[in-house]
Amino acid sequence: MIRKPWWKIIAFVLLMYVCIMGFLVKVPTPPGVPLGHSIRNLFFHVPMWFGMMILFFTSLVYAVKYLRNPSHLLDTYSLEFARTGVVFGVLGLITGSIWAKAQWGAWWSGDAKQNGAAIALLMYFAYFVLRGSLNEEEKKSRIGAVYNIFAFFMLFPTLWILPRLVESLHPGGQGSEGNPGLNPKDSNWQMKIVFWPAVIGWTLLAVWITTLRIRLQILKEKKLSNG
Amino acid sequence: MDKLKRIAATFIMAMISVFANAQDAAADANDVMKANGKIYVVMSVVIVIVLGLFIYLINLDRKITKLEKE
Numbered sequence: 001m002i003r004k005p006w007w008k009i010i011a012f013v014l015l016m017y018v019c020i021m022g023f024l025v026k027v028p029t030p031p032g033v034p035l036g037h038s039i040r041n042l043f044f045h046v047p048m049w050f051g052m053m054i055l056f057f058t059s060l061v062y063a064v065k066y067l068r069n070p071s072h073l074l075d076t077y078s079l080e081f082a083r084t085g086v087v088f089g090v091l092g093l094i095t096g097s098i099w100a101k102a103q104w105g106a107w108w109s110g111d112a113k114q115n116g117a118a119i120a121l122l123m124y125f126a127y128f129v130l131r132g133s134l135n136e137e138e139k140k141s142r143i144g145a146v147y148n149i150f151a152f153f154m155l156f157p158t159l160w161i162l163p164r165l166v167e168s169l170h171p172g173g174q175g176s177e178g179n180p181g182l183n184p185k186d187s188n189w190q191m192k193i194v195f196w197p198a199v200i201g202w203t204l205l206a207v208w209i210t211t212l213r214i215r216l217q218i219l220k221e222k223k224l225s226n227g
Numbered sequence: 228m229d230k231l232k233r234i235a236a237t238f239i240m241a242m243i244s245v246f247a248n249a250q251d252a253a254a255d256a257n258d259v260m261k262a263n264g265k266i267y268v269v270m271s272v273v274i275v276i277v278l279g280l281f282i283y284l285i286n287l288d289r290k291i292t293k294l295e296k297e
Binding site for chain 1: 232235266267269270273274277278280281284285287288291292294295
């Protein structure tokens with residue numbers, strides 16, 4: 001499955017479509033909404049977060065699988081999915097910061113969602129620190145898998161609950177709107193048919209990178225055990 | 228595999244239907260960025276970057292496949 005080319009082709013087609021349509025699609029510019037054309041970041045910044053969440057979830061699934069049935073391969077899967085997830089999260093933070101500078105006037109505004117995302121990423125950084133601090137291979141995998149579950153469930157308060165409880169600068173986060181990240185006023189159906197392919201395309205790209213790392217890891221271990 | 232091909236075909240069909248809408252978006256004269264054509268500069272830069280990344284990934288994939296076969 002991880003070596004099959006068909007889903008890599010889908011990733012390529014979808015992202016090419018997104019990179020073209022992302023700039024051509026008609027975007028709404030209603031009065032009172034300051035986003036203007038920068039709403040096109042929806043096709044690039046937001047899929048980073050969707051991709052990160054999907055990858056972290058996949059990593060969690062493999063961590064649980066590992067705990068039920070310990071095997072080195074499952075641990076490698078779990079680790080590499082978390083790693084690419086962190087890369088996408090960092091890209092999301094950086095692109096978000098650039099966008100924030102343009103829209104909110106500061107690189108970092110201490111927005112509930114900004115802080116939450118940063119905390120969530122730090123939790124995952126700790127996962128790698130924890131693994132790196134253990135020498136025994138089996139202990140590393142087992143404690144890593146347990147911590148992975150904990151780190152994933154920290155996404156609930158940091159990304160999904162706390163930013164909804166307070167006001168956020170993110171679209172849809174003012175007053176009682178309550179869903180920072182989405183505001184129906186900023187969006188239209190034309191954008192949705194670019195946005196969802198963008199989510200799938202970027203996520204598939206992330207999966208591709210992850211599978212390459214997994215395959216490299218397997219090769220490395222094979223070489224070590226042979227030589 | 229057959230099922231997967233059908234899923235892929237569905238996706239591509241869905242994408243094609245969108246291009247009809249692209250036409251009226253491009254014709255929007257009120258749009259400053261598009262009216263002066265600068266948006267195409269950004270678009271081509273992004274396409275080149277993403278294309279480059281894909282070519283790099285394909286190469287990497289091939290190299291790893293070769294190693295796996297050894």
